Amino acid sequence: MDSAPLLEMRGITKEFPGVRALDNVNFKVKRGQIHGLVGENGAGKSTLMKVLSGVYPYGSYSGDILFDGDVQQFRTISNSEEVGIAIIYQELALVPDMTVYENIFLGHEITGRGLVDWNETIRRSKEMLEIVHLDINPSVMVRELSVSQQQLVEIAKALSKNVKLLILDEPTSALNENESENLLGLIGSLKDRGITSVLISHKLKEVIKVSDEVTVLRDGQTVGTLYANKGEVDENTIIKNMVGREINNIYPPRNHTVGNEVVFEVRNLNAYDRSLGRQILQDVNFKLHRGEIVGFAGLMGSGRTELALSVFGNPRNYQISGEIIKNGEKRDFRHPSQAIQAGLAYVSEDRKSQGLILIQDIRQNITLANLRELANRTVVDRNKEIQVSREYKDSLDIKTPSIEQTVVNLSGGNQQKVSLAKWLFVKPDILILDEPTRGIDVGAKLEIYTIMNDLVEQGMSIIMISSELPEVLGMSDRIYVMSEGRFTGELQIEDASQEAIMRLATT
Template sequence: MQTAPTGHQTPNILEMRSITKEFPGVKALSDVNLAVRAGEIHAICGENGAGKSTLMKVLSGVYPHGTYTGDIYFQGAVQSFRGINASEEAGIVIIHQELALIPELSILENIFLGNEPTRFGIIDWAGARVRAMELLARVGLSDSPDTPIKEIGVGKQQLVEIAKALNKSVKLLILDEPTAALNESDSQHLLDLIRGLKGKGITSIMISHKLNEIEQVADSITILRDGESIETLHVADDGVNEDRIIKGMVGRTLESRFPEHSPRIGEKFFEVSHWNVAHPQIADRMVCKDSSFFVRRGEIVGFAGLMGAGRTELARSVFGRSYGKYLSGTLTLNGQEVVLRNVAQAIDAGLGYVTEDRKTLGLNLLDDIKSTTVSANLKEISPRSIVDRNREFEVAEHYRKTLRTKTPSVEEGVDKLSGGNQQKVVLAKWMFTQPDLLILDEPTRGIDVGAKFEIYGIIQELANQGKGVIVISSELPELLGLSDRIYTIFEGAVTGVVDKSEATPEHLMRLMTSSRVPA
C-alpha cells in the first residue's frame, strides 16, 4: 500500500495495520492497512465484496477485538474495542447504510436513544430539547424535534443520524453509503455538511459507489480489492479522476460503463391506460394520476423522476395492486385486458418485480441462497406439492454460475453476501419465474461499477430473449445508457416519453419537473 507523500505533515488520527478477518470459508480481509490523517475526508472505494464495510465494522467494534488479527491505533494509542459502545466512547461513530432509527419515535427521542441526559436520576427532557435544537441547527435540519422519524424523508433521517453522532462528541465519523438512497439535492446537502464538519476539525471516512461524489469531497482515497488494500491516492497530488479510481477498483480500465447492445424490439405486448391510484392511508391524495405507458418485446424502458415523483408507487400498483388503493385504469397484456388483484396473479400473468429495498422487501435475510432463488416459483420445483431439494439446489447453482454470484456455496445465508451479490440473488429469484415483463426498481443502488456492468449485461440479455424490461432509476446517466425509451414522472403523472436518440439530461429534467402532461 502506498504511503502518504512526505509533503503531508498532518498526523494520522487512525492507523489500521495488517488487519485480517475471516468468516467460515471466506477471508474477508487479508493484511489490510489504512492510514487516515486528522481533519480529512478519507474515502474507501472498492467493488462489492472488496471488504469495505467489514473493515469499518472491525474499526467500530461491531466485530470486536479478538475476532480479527492486526492492530488499530486511534489518536496514537493502540485500541482493543470489545463492542460499538467502546469505539463510541473513544470518539468513533459509524452510520450504517441501513439507518438505526426507530420510525415511531420522535427526532428528539432518536437523537438521545440510549444516551439520555439525566438530572437527579430522571431524564432531563427540557435539557435534551435545548441540546437537540442546537444539534439540528448544526446539521441544517429545521423540523420540530417532536416530529416522528417516519414522517421525514431519508435525506433528513441521515441528518438525524449525524446529529446523534455529534451528540456523542464524535472525532471520527464513518459514513457507509450515505447518499445511496438520496436524491441529488439531498445528496449535495449531505456532502456540504460533511465538508462543514471537516472545517470544524471532524475527520470523516466515507464509503460510496458514487465516484463523482468521492472525487468532489475526498482528500484521500484508499482502494480495496478482494479483501486487500491496493493503494491510497491523495486527490490533490495524484490528479485523481473517476477513471483512475475505477482502474484501482477493478484492476483494469473500463472502456465503457455499459455493454454494447443492439436492441431487437418487437411488438407492443404490455400497456397501462389511464391508471389512477390513491394513497393507501390518505384517501384524497393521488399517487398515480391518469398515467399511461406501454412496453414492447425486447425493449428496455426507463422511468425517470425526482424522489417522491411516484415511480415506485406506479410500478407497485401495476404489480398486483401491491401499493395504494386502485381507483381506475386498465392493463392490457398480449392484446387482452387483464385484472391483476394481487401479487400471485401478477406472477402468474408473467410479471416480475425487483424492489428498490432489497433487504426489506426483496430478501428474507434468514434464508439461504438456494431457498431464496426458488421462493417466487416454488410450484416449478414441487411435484405433488413437495419441494424437490435436489432440483432446488440445481436451480440455485445454475443462477449462481449464470450471474457469477460470489459465494462459497448456495447453502450460504443471503445476509453474508455483499450488496451486489444480494442483488444478483434477487434477480435470480425473479428470473426463475420466467417473466415476460420484469420491473427493476433501482437495480444498481449501492453497487460498484464492476457489478453494475454485469447487471446491465443481464438486463440486456433478458431484452434479447424478447422480454420487456422496465428500469426505474434515480441516476440519469444509467437510464440514458441503458434504456431504449424513457418515461418521465412528476407528482404521480407521466409527463412525457423520450426515445434514446433524443434523450438528454436537460430534456429529461424539464419533463421531470413539469406538471404538463402531453396529449
C-alpha cells in the same frame, strides 16, 4: 492543519470460517480530512469498519488500531464512541416512535439530580440540528421525517457525542440528487469545523467530489491510497484499482433493434392510497415494446414504485382505475400471483426487506416464487431445486462457493443477482427492475447491465426504474419522466439528456 493521522489501522486480518475477509489491511486517515473508502461488494469495507467500531471486538482479529495517537482495544461499540468514533450505517438506527430530541441523546442522556433534563436536551438538540442545517421541531416524531431528514438526525446524534471521526456508509444510496448534494455539502462544512470523515460509497462521482484521499480495497486487501492534491483521484483510476482492470464503457452496447410490437400498455391509470388518504397516480399512460428497455425517471416520491406495484397485482391495495393491456388483451391483476402467471416479474428496490429472505440460503431464495414448477404433487423435488439453483448460479455468475450459502452473507451485488434469478425462474416476458443497481459496485453494475442486454436480445421487455440519470440514459431505449404521480414527458433516447430529464422531473 495537523497532518498526523487521526486513525491508523495496521495489518488488520479478520477471518470467518473458510473465508479471510481482511488480509493484512492498512488504512490511514489524516486529521481534518475527508477520506473516501471504496471497493467492490465483498472487498472488505464493511468488515473493516466493524473491526474499527468494536462490532468485531478486540481479540477476534489481528493487527493494531491507533486512534488519536493511542493504541485502542475496542471490545464494544460504546468503547469506540467514547473516544470519538461514530458510524452511520446505510440502514438507519433511529427509533421511529420517539422524538428527534430523544433519539439524538438516546444512550447518553443529559441528567441532573438523577433525572433526565428534558429542557436542556431540547436546547442542545436544537443546536445540533442547526449545525446539520435541519430546520425542524425537535419534538416531532422520527417516523414523520423523510429519509434524508432522518439521515441528518443521525449525524446530529453523532455530533452530540463530540465525534472526532464520522464514518458514513453509503449515505446517499436512498437520497435524490438534491438531497445528496446537501449531504455532501454538510460533510464539507463539518470538515471546516475540524471533524474528520470517512465516506464509503459506490457513487464514485460523489467520492471524487469531496475526498482529499481515497483508499481502495480489493478482495480483502489494501490496493493503495490515491491523493487528490496529486491529481490521482479520478473515476478511471479508481475503477481500475477496484476491479483490477479498466472499464471504459460501463453501459454495454446492444446489438438488436427494438420492434414495433406493443407487448404491454397502461391506459389512464389512476391510483388512490387509502392509508395516506391521497391520490398517488393520475392518468398514467405508457407502452412497452418487445425487446425494449424503457426507463422510468423522476425524483424520489414521484410515484414510479407506486406505478410498478399498481400494475404488478396491487399488493398495497390501492384503489385503482384504468386499463392494463398485455399482448392485446385487457387484464385485471388483483394479486401479484395473477401478474406472475401472466408473465410479469418485479424485482423490488429494497432487496433486503422485500426481495429476499436473508436467513435462507441461495437455493431457497431462487426457487421461492415458482415452487409449483418443482413440485411433485405436494412435495418440492429437492433434486430439481438444486439443479435449477445451480443453473442460475452459473448463468448469472453468482459468486459463492455453494448454493447452500445463506443470502445475508453475500455481497450486495450477489444478493441482487439472487433476487434477479428468483424472478427469472418464473419465466417472465416482462421484467420490472426497480433501482436494479442500488448499493452495488461498478463491476457488479456492469454484470447486471450485461444480463439486461442479454434478456432483451432474447425477446424479453424491461421496465427499469432508476434514480441514477446516467444509468437511465445509458441503458434505456425510451424514457418516461414522472413527477407527482403523472408522466410529464416521454423522451426518445437520442433526444434525452440529464438536463431534459430534470426539467421534466421538476415540472
